[in-house]
């Protein structure tokens with residue numbers, strides 16, 4: 001896969017629209033190409049921001065956004081996906097607890 005092909009797949013990748021083969025080749029390219037990696041970082045950040053504005057309840061760590069995503073793609077799917085969901089759930093629970101404490105403190 002060359003840069004031109006990889007850049008065409010940036011948005012589909014972020015939206016999870018690539019099939020397994022495409023995703024594998026895309027991630028392999030990104031790992032070896034700093035320019036495309038940077039491009040992915042920009043797109044991933046923008047898209048995550050949009051999802052948040054839409055009211056998605058996921059928490060986003062912008063610093064590790066691309067790494068998290070690439071690692072998820074590279075990992076053996078089932079276990080890692082479960083772990084990823086579990087971590088998201090824990091983060092959400094922590095945020096709810098924090099909000100609860102703030103509300104209690106304010107009122």
Ligand SMILES: [Zn+2]
Nearest residue numbers: 003006033036
């Ligand atoms: Zn490239």
